[in-house]
Structure formats: C-alpha cells, structure tokens
Amino acid sequence: MHLSLYIHYPFCLQKCLYCAFNSCVDAPCSADQYVAGLLREMTLRAGMPQKGSATVTLYFGGGTPSLLEPRQVARIIAAAAQCYSLAADAEITLECNPGTVTGEKLAAFRAAGVNRLSLGVQSFDDALLERLGRVHSAEQALAAFAAARGAGFDNIGIDLIHSLPGQTLGQWQRELERACALRPEHLSVYGLAVEEGTPFAELEEAGKLSLPDEDVAADMYEKSAEILGANGYEQYEIANFARPGCRSRHNSGYWQRRPFLGFGAGAHSFLRAPGDGIRFSNADRVEDYLRLLADDSLPTGESRTLSPAEAMAESLFLGLRLAEGVALEHFQKEFSVSFQEVFGSACADLFAAGLLELRHGFLRLTAKGRILSNQVFVRFL
Numbered sequence: 001m002h003l004s005l006y007i008h009y010p011f012c013l014q015k016c017l018y019c020a021f022n023s024c025v026d027a028p029c030s031a032d033q034y035v036a037g038l039l040r041e042m043t044l045r046a047g048m049p050q051k052g053s054a055t056v057t058l059y060f061g062g063g064t065p066s067l068l069e070p071r072q073v074a075r076i077i078a079a080a081a082q083c084y085s086l087a088a089d090a091e092i093t094l095e096c097n098p099g100t101v102t103g104e105k106l107a108a109f110r111a112a113g114v115n116r117l118s119l120g121v122q123s124f125d126d127a128l129l130e131r132l133g134r135v136h137s138a139e140q141a142l143a144a145f146a147a148a149r150g151a152g153f154d155n156i157g158i159d160l161i162h163s164l165p166g167q168t169l170g171q172w173q174r175e176l177e178r179a180c181a182l183r184p185e186h187l188s189v190y191g192l193a194v195e196e197g198t199p200f201a202e203l204e205e206a207g208k209l210s211l212p213d214e215d216v217a218a219d220m221y222e223k224s225a226e227i228l229g230a231n232g233y234e235q236y237e238i239a240n241f242a243r244p245g246c247r248s249r250h251n252s253g254y255w256q257r258r259p260f261l262g263f264g265a266g267a268h269s270f271l272r273a274p275g276d277g278i279r280f281s282n283a284d285r286v287e288d289y290l291r292l293l294a295d296d297s298l299p300t301g302e303s304r305t306l307s308p309a310e311a312m313a314e315s316l317f318l319g320l321r322l323a324e325g326v327a328l329e330h331f332q333k334e335f336s337v338s339f340q341e342v343f344g345s346a347c348a349d350l351f352a353a354g355l356l357e358l359r360h361g362f363l364r365l366t367a368k369g370r371i372l373s374n375q376v377f378v379r380f381l
C-alpha cells in the first residue's frame with residue numbers, strides 16, 4: 001500500500017488578491033511552535049495508515065513553506081521517516097515562492113532531502129504580478145529558478161496562471177514561451193478562478209475586474225497545450241504538463257484516489273477503508289489546531305465516510321482529469337458494478353456532444369471535454 005503525506009504551512013508574506021487558500025499573514029505563533037505542532041500530529045496519527053504502507057511522496061504546500069528554515073524541513077522529513085516509513089526514493093516536494101529563497105537556502109533544502117521544487121511564478125510580467133498582489137517580481141522568479149538549478153535541483157515545476165485581469169492571448173503566449181525557455185521538468189497552468197471572499201470577488205462584484213471572456217480563456221487553454229506540446233511537454237492532466245518521466249507523483253496520487261494524510265491547519269486527508277474511504281480535514285484556524293494538539297487531541301475538524309455512490313463519482317471526476325482517463329475494468333472491479341449500468345444513460349449526451357470518448361477500455365475526456373470539464377464532472381455528482 002502506497003501512502004502520500006502533505007504538510008501544510010499556512011503563513012505568507014502577503015495575501016494575494018485572488019487567494020482563497022487557508023493562509024494568513026499574521027502568524028499567531030512562531031514557526032518553531034507550528035512545526036512542533038506538526039511533529040506532534042505526525043506522532044499522534046502514526047497508527048492510522050494500514051500496517052505495511054510505505055510513504056512514496058511527501059509534499060510541503062501552503063501558504064509559503066519556503067519560509068520555513070531548512071532545519072525545520074529536515075525535522076519534518078525525519079519524522080516522516082520515523083513514523084511513516086518514508087521510502088528511500090520518495091518524491092519530496094517543496095512549494096517555493098520567488099523572493100523567499102537564496103541559493104544558499106535552496107542548497108540547504110536540497111541537503112535536507114527535498115528533491116523537487118514547485119516554483120510559484122504565476123507570471124513573468126511585473127504589471128500582472130502586481131495586479132495579482134504577488135510579493136515577487138519576474139526578475140526574482142528567474143533568479144530563484146537559476147539558484148535552484150545551481151543548488152542541484154533537477155526536478156523543478158513552474159506554476160503559471162492565465163486569464164488574468166487585462167491579459168491578452170499574445171501576452172499569455174509570451175508567458176508560455178518564457179517558461180519553456182527555462183526548460184523546467186514540469187509546468188502547471190491554471191485559469192484564474194475568482195473565489196468567494198477574496199478581494200478579486202469584491203472587485204468583480206463592483207464591476208472593476210476586467211477578465212478575458214470565456215472564448216479568450218478557452219483560446220489560452222488551447223494555446224497552452226499547443227505550445228507546451230511543441231516544446232516536449234506531455235499533457236498528463238487537465239492543467240499539468242511534464243517532460244517524460246517527470247509527472248508529479250504526489251498529485252497523481254490525488255487523481256488516482258490513493259491514500260494520503262495531511263498535516264497542519266486545514267489540511268485534508270483521505271484513507272481507504274472497508275467500503276469506500278474516509279475523508280477528513282483539520283481545524284482551519286492555527287490557534288484551534290495548536291490548542292487541540294496541546295491537549296493531546298487529534299486536530300480533526302470534519303470527517304466523512306463516503307457512500308459507494310460518492311466513491312464512484314469521485315473515481316470518475318478525479319480519474320477523468322488524467323489524460324489516460326479511467327480504466328473501466330478497474331472501475332468494475334473496485335465497485336462491483338459497471339460504469340454503463342450506473343452512468344451510461346446520464347452520460348449518453350456527453351458522448352454525443354464529443355466531450356467524452358471510450359478508447360481501448362478507457363473512458364476519457366476529449367480535447368473539447370477538457371475545456372468544458374466542469375460540465376462533464378457535474379454529471380457524476
């Protein structure tokens with residue numbers, strides 16, 4: 001049984017204007033106190049995964065985990081090895097924001113055991129970065145990438161966002177070309193989503209956010225596949241592209257419904273259980289998270305056992321994100337019922353509209369289906 005671990009570090013230097021993640025600027029504790037909480041939680045949950053499971057990926061996300069000191073990252077990796085049988089060849093990723101690292105710090109992360117970086121570039125255009133409320137500049141992003149290579153990282157992912165306020169298709173094309181010129185191993189390209197409760201949502205409500213329309217956003221998405229494909233990147237998931245052999249093993253686990261444990265304020269977990277699995281999440285507020293741990297209690301906030309119908313829906317809308325799609329034989333084996341019996345009639349029009357296709361026993365999204373994926377996924381809910 002393979003297990004993945006996620007470590008959430010919820011603190012940032014500045015809150016980006018579009019951000020709906022569980023992150024904050026004013027930390028109510030020191031980084032050392034938070035890390036002590038993480039280590040306590042890792043110890044308390046050590047018995048949860050099935051016996052014999054080995055940890056194949058460890059992911060530091062946030063927030064801005066590159067604000068951690070390398071010695072703190074090393075302690076967390078040591079705890080993962082001690083409590084969760086961290087495999088010798090485990091993928092260990094750290095999300096890293098430009099402007100928070102130096103070459104020296106990156107070399108120390110590498111020495112601590114981090115072997116993959118996910119660099120939150122988002123844009124190479126300073127005006128757009130400012131519009132997003134990002135704390136860094138394009139020059140800092142380029143410097144961070146060069147420093148990471150210099151520190152010995154040979155597995156680096158870059159995150160970019162398209163459909164930004166005022167962004168044109170030509171600008172987006174240049175962003176992709178600049179990213180490709182760096183030759184990262186992995187690229188994630190997300191369309192901007194305006195989330196409730198963010199400053200961007202308020203601006204949109206007030207009519208002050210000028211976003212590209214749906215057609216331009218779809219063109220940007222198509223342009224990503226075209227340019228990245230021409231530069232040797234395989235599109236293995238709706239928003240993710242990789243050079244051969246460089247897919248994110250950690251994120252692939254989410255789409256394949258492999259078990260994972262999340263540690264930290266607001267972190268989510270999924271464990272397979274007899275039946276159809278259990279999903280749970282930690283208390284969102286750092287204060288609540290640390291208080292529960294100080295009482296030797298698990299910091300679990302919400303917990304839900306999935307019904308068979310929910311598990312089937314999940315396996316489809318997560319699996320369909322992947323280019324290879326969902327193996328229907330595997331689906332039938334897992335749920336003792338065929339896809340056609342459960343969803344056949346509900347999906348007939350999706351096949352007719354050219355959004356879904358069946359190839360060699362795999363159900364998958366077509367190119368058009370990838371653009372309109374949300375319309376497909378709601379059918380399974």
Ligand code: SF4
Binds near residue numbers: 011015020023
């Ligand atoms: S750096 Fe990431 S987590 Fe922090 S505020 Fe910006 S988008 Fe949110």
